[in-house]
Amino acid sequence: MKNRFLVGSAVFVSSLAFVGCGMLPGEDDKVITVWLMKDSVSGAYLDRFTEAYEKDNPSVELEVKIQEWTGIGKKVMAALDSENPPDVIEVGNTQVAQYAESDGLRDLTLESVRDLGSEDWLPGLAEPGSINGSQYGIPWYAANRVVIYNKEIFAEAGIEELPRTRDEWLDMTAELDKGSRQGIYLAGQDWYTLAGFIWDEKGELAAESGGEWEGRLNTPAAIRGMEFYQELQALGDGPKDSDEVTPVQEIEFAKGDIAQMIDTPNSAVQIEEKNPALKGKLGFFPIPGKTAAKPGSVFTGGSDLIVPKNSSHRSAAVDVVKALAGEKWQTDLAKTMSYVPNKTTLADAIQGHEATSAMAAGAAQGRATPNSPKWANVELDNPIKRYMTAVLQGEDPEIASEVAVAEITAALR
Structure with a gap:
């Protein structure tokens, strides 16, 4: 496992990092940079996900950089305008329209319809990620009152x-x-x-x-x-x-x-x-x-995942998004963080949890602010x-x- 979790300019090497990795990355290896927001997930969840993902995708190294919510709008806009943005970014569900207007996002409609079962997504996450019929934000997790x-x-x-x-x-x-x-x-x-x-x-x-x-x-x-x-x-x-x-x-x-x-x-x-x-x-x-x-x-509050148009590894970035938004890691996330998973069909993941089940029932009727x-x-x-x-x-x-x-x-x- 090769991942590094970065916060600001400091570098934190996961306790599992580089274990069993006896070779330097080859020419075809890719470093996929992922921006996640502070406190969205636990360190243990990130360790599990990264270890499993890199094991299944040996040519990929995940580099996760933790971001603060304060000032994130300007930082994301600057990244989308750059020639070397991160490959995957977690954003607030109501922020997608602002970023899509910059013309800096990859249209993920094909992937979301074909591979991610978008018909079952929570409306409060899916609708803000859809701009003029194109899906730019992939629902990740939700929370509501x-x-x-x-x-x-x-x-x-x-x-x-x-x-x-x-x-x-x-x-x-x-x-x-x-x-x-x-x-x-x-x-x-x-x-x-x-x-x-x-x-x-x-x-x-x-x-x-x-x-x-x-x-x-x-x-x-x-x-x-x-x-x-x-x-x-x-x-x-x-x-x-x-x-x-x-x-x-x-x-x-x-x-x-x-x-x-x-x-x-x-x-x-x-x-x-x-x-x-x-x-x-x-x-x-x-x-x-x-x-x-x-x-x-x-x-419905929560987060979507976006892929910048200028990402150097767009296909690999989309694969990371698919994994994070897929059933296995959505179930883990819901149980770990007490979030509502991104699909109504995953309600069983939180069965028996009174508070999260109450949230999930409401989330099925969830909406977001005007898009x-x-x-x-x-x-x-x-x-x-x-x-x-x-x-x-x-x-x-x-x-x-x-x-x-x-x-x-x-x-x-």
């Missing part, structure tokens, strides 16, 4: 059945919201959660029309999503004018008087660290949908957050939405 609940508070309230519809959820949360106890902690500017409610109503945050992107928060469907958010948010004491990190909602939940919150399951670890008395008392269920037929829509290369402009000074606060503080949603739509549209033009 679920409802985290305090089992002890549910038991004290006599609640035995978890809700499967929005109406059931509202009724149950109202029952929990009594005395000094909060039915749910939902910050007023949790716009990712709002997006799911809007999608359930068949609305959009923004959409493309006539080749131009425009905001869509003013449609009846989007307003219905905001009205549901308003009903739910009122069943707790979450702030109306800040998001879920001000104050940090895990710290609030750890105080022990909140029945539910909405976040990714790994938040439970932080909650238990803040309040060890809650260890073993936290449960998880998918965000309920409008009917019991399926869970509610959720924003505009300029969507990052919206998030820089997010008008959706201001819109939410305005409505929660009493402004007419139709009037408030018009202001937000104008700002979103301007950011996307």
